[in-house]
Amino acid sequence: MMPIRIHAMLAFAIVLLASAANVSAQGRPPPPAVVVAKVSAQAISDPDRFSGIVEAIQEVDIIARVQGFIDEIAFEAGDQVSGGDVLFRIESALYAAAVAGAEARLAQAEAQLLNANQELSRQQSLREREVAAQSTLEAAVAAQAVARAGVEIAVASLEKARIELSYVEIVAPFAGEIGRELFSRGALVGPTSGPLARLVNTDPVRVVFSISDRVLLDIRREIANGNVPDVVFRLDLANGEIYSEPARIEFIANEADPVTATVPVRLIVKNSDRLLIPGQFVDVVVGPADPPVLPVVPQTAVLQDRDGRYVYVLGENDTVAQRRIEVDSLVQGGWAVTGGLEAGEVVVVQGLQRLFDGVTVTPGAAARKGD
The missing domain is CATH 2.40.420.20 (conserved putative lor/sdh protein from methanococcus maripaludis s2 fold)
Structure with missing residues (x-):
């Protein structure tokens, strides 16, 4: 009986241990x-940000230099034009006629000068033979001077007429983007008519902003020490986009504003894609060129x-x-x-x-x- 009882107790203990192990395994929480x-x-980097405005480096109002009716408008609004391209043509008939008249008056004056030269030569010959009076010779000399002056006046008049004729073609003084025409074909325009259109060079452009004197002091210290300032100027656009082209300093004012403790600065930025337009506001971000x-x-x-x-x-x-x-x-x-x-x-x-x-x-x- 004793061995049976021992075996039963051992079996019961094994069951208890297995049950406890199972409970322990089930109660352990899984890894979090x-x-x-x-x-x-x-x-x-901890850059400084300043508000800036885009400006055109070159901009001009196109104005007629002579009066006349617009005969041709040679562009479309928004065109990119080159320096010397014709923008407007004013009717040229009157100015061409003025050139022809000036040429005729010059020919007349030259003929009069030729005649005065010949007359002077005759009077000099006669005076040498003591046939002509001295007063007659002097009159011939004066007539030659008048004729010579007449030629000079005619030359100047012809040059003026040719210049005015050239003004009937109104050309772009530099490359840029031309705005819309402010007068239509057939309109009478002249020097007092006001702008015919506006031409703006937008590549590159200028960005104007005011920098804090604290930041500027660091830049000036680097320059004074003969170093290239370890800063870059970046533009952030209104939509949050970072402008891809870097900016360089064109000008730093020599005086600070005592009220705002800022100094006006001008930057030059390439603008080949024409994203920047004059009058546009941008954020100028000034930060280290090589941040950690x-x-x-x-x-x-x-x-x-x-x-x-x-x-x-x-x-x-x-x-x-x-x-x-x-x-x-x-x-x-x-x-x-x-x-x-x-x-x-x-x-x-x-x-x-x-x-x-x-x-x-x-x-x-x-x-x-x-x-």
Whole structure:
């Protein structure tokens, strides 16, 4: 009986142990689920922003220099024109006739001068033989001078007529974009009629803004030391787009505004794609040319206690380790880290409530370490 009783007790103990082990296995909580993200590396800068306005470097009102009816408009509004291109033609008949008349008057004056020269030559010959009076010779000399002056007047009149004839073709003084015509074909225009159109050169353009004297002081100090200032000027457009072309300084005013503590600055910017137009407002961003590159950790990953800031870093076998970090500033994307963390490491960004150093977690599959 004794062996049977012992065997029964052993069997009962084994059943109890197995049952307890099963209960223990069922009661152990699963590893907490977390969301993780890689630490990125970003160029960190804290740029200054100023409001600027775009101006054309060259702009002019096209005005008629002679009076007449518009015979031709040789452009479409918005055309890109080259310097010397004809924009308007004014009827030329009157001015061509004026040139022809001036040419005839010049021929007449030259004939009169020829006659005066011949008469003077005769009077000189007669005077040498003491046949003509001295007064007659002097009159011939004066007549030659008058005839010579008449030729000079005729030459000037012809030149004036030719210039006025050339003005019937109104040309672009420089390359640029021509606006809409303000007079139609057949309209009578002249020097007092006002602008016929407006021509603007928009490549490159000028951006005018006022920079704080604090930022300008740093730039001037670099220039005074013989260095190229470690700054770049960038334009941000109204839709948030960053303009692709860099800007360079054209002019810095020699006086500051004592009320605003700013100094007017002019930049030159290429504008081959014509995105910038005169009168447009832009943000001028002034920042370092070579900003430092630092790890950036999402803001939601950073916790803080009385000892400072820390994160949970995902390690081997999906365990997390608490890591103390040093941060610089908040940037787009999170905290810029100056110590304690490297770019490429993986940190927990969600599910931080139940974490402690060394705990095993179930990280989000989409952002596991090494992805």
